Amino acid sequence: MEAHEHSNPSSPHGETIHLPAPTAWPIVLAFGVTLVFAGVVTSGVISILGGVLAISGCIGWFRQVLPHEAHEDVPVEAQEVTIASTRTHVTQIEISEEHRAHLPVETYPVLSGIKGGIAGGIAMIFPALLYGILSHHSIWYPVNLLGGAGVANWTNPTTADIAAFHPQALIIATVIHIATSVLVGLLYGAMLPMLPRHPIVLGGLIAPLLWTGLLHSSLGIVNPVLDERISWGWFVVSQVAFGIVAGLVVMRQGKIRTGQSMPFVLRMGIEASGIHSEGEDRH
Numbered sequence: 001m002e003a004h005e006h007s008n009p010s011s012p013h014g015e016t017i018h019l020p021a022p023t024a025w026p027i028v029l030a031f032g033v034t035l036v037f038a039g040v041v042t043s044g045v046i047s048i049l050g051g052v053l054a055i056s057g058c059i060g061w062f063r064q065v066l067p068h069e070a071h072e073d074v075p076v077e078a079q080e081v082t083i084a085s086t087r088t089h090v091t092q093i094e095i096s097e098e099h100r101a102h103l104p105v106e107t108y109p110v111l112s113g114i115k116g117g118i119a120g121g122i123a124m125i126f127p128a129l130l131y132g133i134l135s136h137h138s139i140w141y142p143v144n145l146l147g148g149a150g151v152a153n154w155t156n157p158t159t160a161d162i163a164a165f166h167p168q169a170l171i172i173a174t175v176i177h178i179a180t181s182v183l184v185g186l187l188y189g190a191m192l193p194m195l196p197r198h199p200i201v202l203g204g205l206i207a208p209l210l211w212t213g214l215l216h217s218s219l220g221i222v223n224p225v226l227d228e229r230i231s232w233g234w235f236v237v238s239q240v241a242f243g244i245v246a247g248l249v250v251m252r253q254g255k256i257r258t259g260q261s262m263p264f265v266l267r268m269g270i271e272a273s274g275i276h277s278e279g280e281d282r283h
Contacts, residue, residue, distance in 0.1 A: 021070040029057030110189035112253035116246030117185010121177060123245035124238040131234040138163035140170075145229060147173025162229070181242075184211070188246060200247040208239035 035050025064070045132141035136159065144162045147169035188207060212235065219227040 015076040016073040017076055018071055019074050021064065021072045023061065023064050023070075025057045025061035025064065027057075029054055029061060032057055106255040106257050108189070108250050108253065109256050110186070112250045113187070113189015113191075113246070114182060114185045115253065116249040117181045117183075117188060119249045120185065120242035120244075120246035121181025124242040125177075127234060127238040127241050131231060131238075132163075135231065136163045140165050143173045144169045146176055147171070184242075185246060189250075200244060200251070204240055204244040204247050208236065208243045212236055212239055 032050045032053030032055070036047050036054060037050075039045070039047025039050060128142040129139045132139050132143075135141070141163045144157075144164075144166055147166075191207070212232070215235075216232065219230070
Protein backbone atom coordinates (compact mmCIF):
# COMPACT_ATOMS: atom_id res chain seq x y z
CA MET A 1 0.00 0.00 0.00
CA GLU A 2 1.39 3.34 -1.00
CA ALA A 3 1.46 5.75 1.93
CA HIS A 4 3.41 8.98 1.84
CA GLU A 5 3.15 12.64 2.64
CA HIS A 6 3.34 15.34 0.02
CA SER A 7 2.78 19.05 -0.18
CA ASN A 8 -0.63 20.36 -1.11
CA PRO A 9 -0.94 24.13 -1.54
CA SER A 10 -4.72 24.02 -1.07
CA SER A 11 -4.52 22.69 2.54
CA PRO A 12 -4.29 25.17 5.42
CA HIS A 13 -0.86 23.96 6.51
CA GLY A 14 0.42 22.94 3.12
CA GLU A 15 0.58 19.17 3.83
CA THR A 16 -1.63 16.17 3.25
CA ILE A 17 -1.25 12.47 3.97
CA HIS A 18 -2.15 9.74 1.50
CA LEU A 19 -4.43 7.18 3.26
CA PRO A 20 -6.75 4.33 2.22
CA ALA A 21 -10.23 5.61 1.45
CA PRO A 22 -12.93 4.78 4.02
CA THR A 23 -15.47 2.13 3.06
CA ALA A 24 -18.67 0.72 4.55
CA TRP A 25 -18.56 -2.58 2.61
CA PRO A 26 -16.91 -4.59 5.45
CA ILE A 27 -19.86 -3.68 7.70
CA VAL A 28 -22.29 -4.82 4.98
CA LEU A 29 -20.38 -8.11 4.64
CA ALA A 30 -20.35 -8.70 8.42
CA PHE A 31 -24.07 -7.95 8.69
CA GLY A 32 -24.82 -10.31 5.83
CA VAL A 33 -22.86 -13.18 7.42
CA THR A 34 -24.70 -12.51 10.70
CA LEU A 35 -28.06 -12.79 8.95
CA VAL A 36 -26.99 -16.05 7.25
CA PHE A 37 -26.37 -17.72 10.61
CA ALA A 38 -29.41 -16.06 12.21
CA GLY A 39 -31.58 -17.57 9.52
CA VAL A 40 -30.46 -21.07 10.51
CA VAL A 41 -32.47 -20.80 13.76
CA THR A 42 -35.24 -18.48 12.48
CA SER A 43 -36.22 -18.49 8.80
CA GLY A 44 -34.59 -19.34 5.50
CA VAL A 45 -35.63 -15.99 4.06
CA ILE A 46 -33.31 -14.25 6.51
CA SER A 47 -30.42 -16.47 5.40
CA ILE A 48 -31.14 -15.64 1.75
CA LEU A 49 -31.17 -11.92 2.54
CA GLY A 50 -27.92 -12.33 4.46
CA GLY A 51 -26.35 -14.16 1.54
CA VAL A 52 -27.29 -11.34 -0.84
CA LEU A 53 -25.80 -8.74 1.52
CA ALA A 54 -22.65 -10.82 2.03
CA ILE A 55 -22.09 -11.22 -1.72
CA SER A 56 -22.76 -7.52 -2.27
CA GLY A 57 -20.32 -6.62 0.49
CA CYS A 58 -17.61 -8.83 -1.06
CA ILE A 59 -18.12 -7.36 -4.53
CA GLY A 60 -18.16 -3.77 -3.27
CA TRP A 61 -15.11 -4.31 -1.08
CA PHE A 62 -13.14 -6.05 -3.83
CA ARG A 63 -13.91 -3.25 -6.30
CA GLN A 64 -12.35 -0.75 -3.89
CA VAL A 65 -9.10 -2.70 -3.50
CA LEU A 66 -8.72 -4.46 -6.87
CA PRO A 67 -6.91 -3.88 -9.18
CA HIS A 68 -5.78 -0.76 -7.29
CA GLU A 69 -6.61 0.37 -3.79
CA ALA A 70 -8.72 3.49 -3.41
CA HIS A 71 -6.92 6.30 -1.55
CA GLU A 72 -7.66 9.83 -0.47
CA ASP A 73 -5.59 12.81 0.64
CA VAL A 74 -6.28 13.91 4.20
CA PRO A 75 -5.04 17.35 5.24
CA VAL A 76 -2.67 17.46 8.19
CA GLU A 77 -3.65 19.94 10.86
CA ALA A 78 -0.83 20.73 13.24
CA GLN A 79 -1.83 21.45 16.82
CA GLU A 80 0.47 22.69 19.51
CA VAL A 81 0.06 20.82 22.78
CA THR A 82 1.24 22.49 25.94
CA ILE A 83 1.61 20.31 29.02
CA ALA A 84 1.33 22.22 32.25
CA SER A 85 1.43 20.90 35.82
CA THR A 86 1.37 22.51 39.24
CA ARG A 87 3.38 19.66 40.74
CA THR A 88 7.01 20.43 41.32
CA HIS A 89 8.13 16.99 42.49
CA VAL A 90 7.08 13.42 41.75
CA THR A 91 7.68 10.74 44.36
CA GLN A 92 7.77 7.12 43.20
CA ILE A 93 7.02 4.22 45.51
CA GLU A 94 9.54 1.44 45.04
CA ILE A 95 8.10 -2.03 45.70
CA SER A 96 9.78 -5.25 44.72
CA GLU A 97 7.91 -7.75 42.55
CA GLU A 98 7.64 -10.36 45.33
CA HIS A 99 5.71 -7.95 47.57
CA ARG A 100 2.98 -7.07 45.09
CA ALA A 101 -0.50 -8.27 46.05
CA HIS A 102 -2.29 -10.53 43.57
CA LEU A 103 -5.89 -11.30 44.49
CA PRO A 104 -7.35 -13.64 45.50
CA VAL A 105 -4.72 -14.47 48.12
CA GLU A 106 -6.55 -17.71 48.99
CA THR A 107 -8.87 -19.87 46.91
CA TYR A 108 -10.27 -23.38 46.74
CA PRO A 109 -8.24 -26.05 44.92
CA VAL A 110 -9.59 -27.45 41.66
CA LEU A 111 -9.46 -30.99 43.10
CA SER A 112 -12.07 -30.00 45.68
CA GLY A 113 -14.50 -29.36 42.83
CA ILE A 114 -14.03 -32.93 41.60
CA LYS A 115 -14.69 -34.28 45.11
CA GLY A 116 -17.76 -32.08 45.34
CA GLY A 117 -18.96 -33.33 41.94
CA ILE A 118 -18.75 -36.95 43.09
CA ALA A 119 -20.59 -36.18 46.35
CA GLY A 120 -23.19 -34.12 44.51
CA GLY A 121 -23.73 -36.93 42.01
CA ILE A 122 -24.55 -39.29 44.87
CA ALA A 123 -26.89 -36.73 46.47
CA MET A 124 -28.91 -36.08 43.33
CA ILE A 125 -29.77 -39.78 42.99
CA PHE A 126 -32.26 -39.60 45.86
CA PRO A 127 -34.53 -36.82 44.44
CA ALA A 128 -34.49 -38.61 41.07
CA LEU A 129 -35.55 -41.94 42.61
CA LEU A 130 -38.18 -40.17 44.71
CA TYR A 131 -39.61 -38.65 41.54
CA GLY A 132 -39.82 -42.10 39.94
CA ILE A 133 -41.62 -43.58 42.97
CA LEU A 134 -44.14 -40.74 43.34
CA SER A 135 -44.94 -40.29 39.66
CA HIS A 136 -44.72 -43.80 38.19
CA HIS A 137 -44.25 -46.10 41.23
CA SER A 138 -40.89 -47.29 39.92
CA ILE A 139 -37.32 -46.38 40.79
CA TRP A 140 -36.26 -47.50 37.29
CA TYR A 141 -38.21 -44.77 35.50
CA PRO A 142 -35.56 -42.00 35.89
CA VAL A 143 -32.79 -44.55 35.35
CA ASN A 144 -34.26 -45.72 32.05
CA LEU A 145 -34.86 -42.14 30.93
CA LEU A 146 -31.18 -41.43 31.31
CA GLY A 147 -29.84 -44.72 29.96
CA GLY A 148 -32.64 -45.79 27.61
CA ALA A 149 -30.38 -45.36 24.61
CA GLY A 150 -28.55 -48.50 25.69
CA VAL A 151 -31.62 -50.73 25.38
CA ALA A 152 -31.50 -52.67 22.13
CA ASN A 153 -34.38 -52.14 19.68
CA TRP A 154 -36.07 -49.62 21.99
CA THR A 155 -38.15 -47.33 19.78
CA ASN A 156 -41.20 -45.37 20.96
CA PRO A 157 -41.23 -46.99 24.43
CA THR A 158 -44.38 -46.89 26.52
CA THR A 159 -44.52 -45.69 30.12
CA ALA A 160 -44.61 -49.32 31.28
CA ASP A 161 -41.45 -50.07 29.29
CA ILE A 162 -39.62 -47.16 30.87
CA ALA A 163 -40.79 -48.09 34.37
CA ALA A 164 -39.51 -51.69 33.99
CA PHE A 165 -36.00 -52.86 34.83
CA HIS A 166 -33.52 -53.00 31.96
CA PRO A 167 -29.93 -53.98 32.79
CA GLN A 168 -28.53 -52.32 29.65
CA ALA A 169 -30.18 -49.02 30.56
CA LEU A 170 -28.86 -49.28 34.12
CA ILE A 171 -25.28 -49.71 32.91
CA ILE A 172 -25.52 -46.84 30.42
CA ALA A 173 -27.19 -44.55 32.98
CA THR A 174 -24.49 -45.31 35.55
CA VAL A 175 -21.70 -44.50 33.12
CA ILE A 176 -23.40 -41.27 31.99
CA HIS A 177 -24.13 -40.19 35.56
CA ILE A 178 -20.59 -40.81 36.83
CA ALA A 179 -18.94 -39.14 33.85
CA THR A 180 -21.26 -36.11 33.99
CA SER A 181 -20.84 -35.68 37.75
CA VAL A 182 -17.04 -35.75 37.51
CA LEU A 183 -16.94 -33.39 34.52
CA VAL A 184 -19.36 -30.92 36.13
CA GLY A 185 -17.36 -31.13 39.35
CA LEU A 186 -14.18 -30.38 37.40
CA LEU A 187 -15.88 -27.40 35.76
CA TYR A 188 -17.18 -26.30 39.15
CA GLY A 189 -13.67 -26.47 40.62
CA ALA A 190 -12.33 -24.38 37.73
CA MET A 191 -15.03 -21.74 38.35
CA LEU A 192 -14.33 -21.44 42.07
CA PRO A 193 -11.28 -19.13 41.73
CA MET A 194 -13.58 -16.67 39.93
CA LEU A 195 -16.13 -16.61 42.77
CA PRO A 196 -14.25 -18.04 45.77
CA ARG A 197 -16.30 -16.48 48.58
CA HIS A 198 -19.69 -18.15 48.18
CA PRO A 199 -19.41 -21.72 46.83
CA ILE A 200 -22.87 -22.60 48.16
CA VAL A 201 -24.50 -19.79 46.18
CA LEU A 202 -22.42 -20.58 43.11
CA GLY A 203 -22.92 -24.34 43.19
CA GLY A 204 -26.39 -24.54 44.75
CA LEU A 205 -28.24 -21.88 42.77
CA ILE A 206 -26.34 -20.14 39.97
CA ALA A 207 -24.60 -23.09 38.31
CA PRO A 208 -27.64 -25.49 38.43
CA LEU A 209 -29.88 -22.87 36.83
CA LEU A 210 -27.29 -22.22 34.12
CA TRP A 211 -26.79 -25.81 33.06
CA THR A 212 -30.53 -26.59 33.45
CA GLY A 213 -31.27 -23.86 30.93
CA LEU A 214 -28.56 -25.24 28.63
CA LEU A 215 -29.95 -28.77 28.82
CA HIS A 216 -33.52 -27.55 28.35
CA SER A 217 -32.56 -25.94 25.05
CA SER A 218 -30.45 -28.81 23.70
CA LEU A 219 -31.93 -32.01 25.15
CA GLY A 220 -34.41 -32.39 22.31
CA ILE A 221 -31.50 -33.10 19.98
CA VAL A 222 -29.35 -35.15 22.36
CA ASN A 223 -32.07 -37.37 23.87
CA PRO A 224 -35.61 -36.82 22.46
CA VAL A 225 -37.19 -39.51 24.67
CA LEU A 226 -35.82 -37.89 27.81
CA ASP A 227 -36.87 -34.44 26.61
CA GLU A 228 -40.50 -35.53 26.09
CA ARG A 229 -40.91 -37.24 29.47
CA ILE A 230 -38.63 -35.35 31.84
CA SER A 231 -40.15 -33.31 34.67
CA TRP A 232 -38.12 -30.11 34.76
CA GLY A 233 -39.31 -29.22 38.26
CA TRP A 234 -37.85 -32.41 39.73
CA PHE A 235 -34.82 -31.99 37.49
CA VAL A 236 -34.09 -28.57 39.03
CA VAL A 237 -34.56 -30.03 42.54
CA SER A 238 -31.99 -32.76 41.84
CA GLN A 239 -29.56 -30.25 40.33
CA VAL A 240 -29.88 -27.93 43.34
CA ALA A 241 -29.24 -30.91 45.62
CA PHE A 242 -26.12 -31.66 43.57
CA GLY A 243 -24.92 -28.06 43.85
CA ILE A 244 -25.56 -27.64 47.58
CA VAL A 245 -23.78 -30.88 48.50
CA ALA A 246 -20.92 -30.05 46.15
CA GLY A 247 -20.59 -26.61 47.74
CA LEU A 248 -20.55 -28.05 51.26
CA VAL A 249 -17.86 -30.57 50.31
CA VAL A 250 -15.76 -27.82 48.74
CA MET A 251 -16.04 -25.62 51.82
CA ARG A 252 -14.90 -28.50 54.04
CA GLN A 253 -11.77 -28.91 51.94
CA GLY A 254 -10.54 -25.48 52.99
CA LYS A 255 -8.71 -22.82 51.04
CA ILE A 256 -5.11 -22.81 49.87
CA ARG A 257 -2.83 -19.84 49.35
CA THR A 258 -2.27 -18.87 45.77
CA GLY A 259 1.27 -18.61 44.45
CA GLN A 260 0.66 -15.51 42.37
CA SER A 261 2.64 -13.25 44.70
CA MET A 262 5.68 -15.53 44.61
CA PRO A 263 8.45 -15.11 42.05
CA PHE A 264 8.27 -17.40 39.03
CA VAL A 265 11.39 -19.31 40.14
CA LEU A 266 9.80 -20.25 43.48
CA ARG A 267 6.52 -21.25 41.83
CA MET A 268 8.50 -23.66 39.64
CA GLY A 269 10.07 -25.18 42.76
CA ILE A 270 13.60 -24.08 41.85
CA GLU A 271 15.97 -23.20 44.67
CA ALA A 272 17.78 -19.94 44.04
CA SER A 273 19.97 -17.92 46.35
CA GLY A 274 18.75 -14.48 47.30
CA ILE A 275 15.07 -15.31 46.66
CA HIS A 276 12.75 -15.92 49.60
CA SER A 277 9.12 -16.85 49.67
CA GLU A 278 6.69 -14.72 51.60
CA GLY A 279 6.84 -15.36 55.33
CA GLU A 280 10.45 -16.49 55.45
CA ASP A 281 12.97 -14.58 57.51
CA ARG A 282 15.38 -12.46 55.54
CA HIS A 283 18.95 -12.05 56.71
